[in-house]
Amino acid sequence: MGVAFKKPEALSDRHTHYCPGCTHGVIHRLIAEVIDELEIRERTVGIAPVGCAVMAYNYFNTDFQEAAHGRAPAMATGIKRVRPDLMVFTYQGDGDLASIGMGEIIHAANRGEKYTAIFVNNAVYGMTGGQMAPTTMPDQRTTTSPFGRNTTDVGMPMRMVELLGQLTTPAYVTRQSVLKPKHIIKAKKAIKKAFTYQLENRCFTFVEVVSTCPTNWGMTPVDAIKWAEQTMLPYYQLGDVKVPEDN
Amino acid sequence: MGKVLMKGNEAIGEAAIRAGCLNYFAYPITPQSEVAEYLSRRMPEAGGVFLQGESEVAVSYMIFGAAACGERVFTTSSSPGVSLMSEGISYISAAECPAVFINIMRGGPGLGGILPSQADYFQSVKGGGHGDYHLLVMAPAGVQEAVEMVMSAFPLAEKYRNPVMILGDGLIGQMMEPVEFPDHLKSEPSDKNAWATNGIASRKGGQRNLVKSLYLDPEELNAHNMKLRDKYERMAEDEVRYEAYNADGDFEVLIVSYGTMSRVCRTAVDELKSQGFEAALIRPQTLFPFPGVPIKEAAARPGCRGVISVEMSMGQIVEDVERAVAGIKPVHWYGKCGGEVPTPEEIVEVVRNLK
Numbered sequence: 001m002g003v004a005f006k007k008p009e010a011l012s013d014r015h016t017h018y019c020p021g022c023t024h025g026v027i028h029r030l031i032a033e034v035i036d037e038l039e040i041r042e043r044t045v046g047i048a049p050v051g052c053a054v055m056a057y058n059y060f061n062t063d064f065q066e067a068a069h070g071r072a073p074a075m076a077t078g079i080k081r082v083r084p085d086l087m088v089f090t091y092q093g094d095g096d097l098a099s100i101g102m103g104e105i106i107h108a109a110n111r112g113e114k115y116t117a118i119f120v121n122n123a124v125y126g127m128t129g130g131q132m133a134p135t136t137m138p139d140q141r142t143t144t145s146p147f148g149r150n151t152t153d154v155g156m157p158m159r160m161v162e163l164l165g166q167l168t169t170p171a172y173v174t175r176q177s178v179l180k181p182k183h184i185i186k187a188k189k190a191i192k193k194a195f196t197y198q199l200e201n202r203c204f205t206f207v208e209v210v211s212t213c214p215t216n217w218g219m220t221p222v223d224a225i226k227w228a229e230q231t232m233l234p235y236y237q238l239g240d241v242k243v244p245e246d247n
Numbered sequence: 248m249g250k251v252l253m254k255g256n257e258a259i260g261e262a263a264i265r266a267g268c269l270n271y272f273a274y275p276i277t278p279q280s281e282v283a284e285y286l287s288r289r290m291p292e293a294g295g296v297f298l299q300g301e302s303e304v305a306v307s308y309m310i311f312g313a314a315a316c317g318e319r320v321f322t323t324s325s326s327p328g329v330s331l332m333s334e335g336i337s338y339i340s341a342a343e344c345p346a347v348f349i350n351i352m353r354g355g356p357g358l359g360g361i362l363p364s365q366a367d368y369f370q371s372v373k374g375g376g377h378g379d380y381h382l383l384v385m386a387p388a389g390v391q392e393a394v395e396m397v398m399s400a401f402p403l404a405e406k407y408r409n410p411v412m413i414l415g416d417g418l419i420g421q422m423m424e425p426v427e428f429p430d431h432l433k434s435e436p437s438d439k440n441a442w443a444t445n446g447i448a449s450r451k452g453g454q455r456n457l458v459k460s461l462y463l464d465p466e467e468l469n470a471h472n473m474k475l476r477d478k479y480e481r482m483a484e485d486e487v488r489y490e491a492y493n494a495d496g497d498f499e500v501l502i503v504s505y506g507t508m509s510r511v512c513r514t515a516v517d518e519l520k521s522q523g524f525e526a527a528l529i530r531p532q533t534l535f536p537f538p539g540v541p542i543k544e545a546a547a548r549p550g551c552r553g554v555i556s557v558e559m560s561m562g563q564i565v566e567d568v569e570r571a572v573a574g575i576k577p578v579h580w581y582g583k584c585g586g587e588v589p590t591p592e593e594i595v596e597v598v599r600n601l602k
Contacts, residue, residue: 041447042446042447042448042453043446043447043448044446045316045444045446047312048459054461055461057457057459061455062447062455063444063445063446063447063455063456063457064444064455064457064458064459065311065312065315065444065457065458065459066342066457066458066459066460066461067308067311068308068334068335068338071304071305071308071311071335073305074300074304074305074306074307074308074309074311074312075308075309075311075312075315076312077298077300077305077309077312078272078308078309078310078311078312078313078314078315078316078320079312079313079315079316079444081270081272081296081298081309081313082270082296082313082316082318082320083313083316083318083445083446086316086445086446103301103302103304103305104301104304104305104308107300107301107305
């Protein structure tokens with residue numbers, strides 16, 4: 001009998017430090033499957049963010065760099081410019097990418113840096129303990145918005161995919177999620193498409209993944225998925241916002 | 248190749264290429280923008296990488312990403328820009344990646360001014376970013392020496408797997424002098440496969456490399472800092488460079504000065520001699536590691552009444568001079584920091600009138 005299902009070679013044997021019900025594990029696996037399928041593991045460099053995924057380098061079996069908060073797009077730029085033959089992906093959360101790293105991501109996208117950005121949006125700062133992020137939903141309670149996000153005071157949540165999608169430089173910009181199996185299947189296809197565009201040296205590639213954070217949301221994993229579907233998905237609509245033109 | 252007349256900033260850019268560094272990321276800032284302007288034309292011609300980043304913060308991480316792949320890479324900036332790069336410099340130092348940073352200093356604090364200054368001594372030598380780290384800091388006193396220091400910076404950065412800083416005042420960048428690019432300073436990049444994230448395929452054995460600075464375990468972080476400390480001590484043992492002038496015979500006063508300021512001091516030493524007053528000059532060529540031992544030995548000479556630090560800053564390097572002299576002789580300071588360079592006449596006057 002052949003092997004029907006196995007751990008991707010691009011994942012290590014380490015147990016993760018992620019909380020029960022966290023979706024980082026699913027997203028890690030999707031990336032690792034794509035790396036295996038494209039046979040690029042030995043020339044891939046991942047870039048870990050600051051945030052819950054800072055130790056992502058323990059779980060991937062590829063070369064890895066660890067960035068400062070928000071700076072992963074600049075590091076990816078540095079690698080791709082001097083070693084365009086390497087495959088580079090960044091893995092950033094919403095506090096990291098949409099707040100402190102806003103300048104770096106917009107300019108990397110606008111220059112058309114040919115790497116793959118995986119943007120995990122769970123509407124909250126995770127590692128630092130559940131503070132408000134630029135992506136926190138209206139009225140969502142966090143440790144720094146204890147009465148709920150007041151949008152007249154701090155504005156509406158930022159939609160990174162729409163923001164990057166309106167740049168004129170060719171790019172692949174898409175929003176996916178891993179809330180339900182059907183979403184996971186689509187997210188995998190999008191991640192594979194992004195890595196393939198990079199492999200073909202086509203364009204900047206950006207995959208947002210709407211995710212959950214049961215711990216910091218104070219919910220069970222099941223309730224967290226329901227809340228994300230009901231509250232986040234109507235605002236963070238799924239699908240491609242931009243594809244390279246000759247696609 | 249013979250001598251050519253070049254502006255310091257352009258010569259610095261050319262020196263990096265001649266040293267075998269073909270990767271440059273930068274952000275424009277006066278008075279060093281000519282490096283970026285020169286390399287925007289020259290790098291493509293040399294088959295290298297030129298990229299203008301969106302900020303000095305981003306540039307320091309472009310440098311980090313490229314350096315972590317084991318590629319030779321450098322940037323240039325000026326004081327306010329180096330403040331912004333200091334975050335990245337701390338990470339690069341922590342992650343032990345070789346890279347070269349060049350600061351063509353202007354007046355501060357804040358926006359300060361655009362004229363020459365030496366007010367970033369503390370920032371460069373004591374660590375401008377957070378945490379316990381040091382850069383190997385070299386200070387040229389002319390365009391030719393800037394070229395030689397840039398060319399030697401890359402192998403030094405690789406030897407110690409540590410960022411090297413070339414600290415030049417605005418005059419070094421802006422003035423034109425005849426220069427040549429010595430062939431003997433060309434070098435091949437050292438072996439990087441043991442640590443660089445250049446892809447698993449590039450090394451036998453299939454181990455994967457990780458470049459990071461996070462050590463959550465206190466013992467591990469302490470061990471990491473001890474390892475860095477050992478490295479800085481090795482630098483102190485092997486890399487101190489300085490030049491002594493008129494220091495062989497007897498002298499009354501020892502002047503310590505670096506960079507362009509030291510050239511003015513040299514003229515002052517000559518002028519003093521013609522007036523029958525003997526002063527010696529020690530010019531640190533490396534600021535970290537600091538030439539404390541030769542300064543102390545010179546200060547200890549029987550005829551030496553005192554030491555004076557002459558700098559284009561409000562008393563920065565003087566602290567290291569005091570530490571070196573350790574109270575055996577009085578240590579004085581003279582300086583200006585608005586963009587004017589003290590003249591030989593001023594220095595002669597100050598030295599003659601030292602109590």
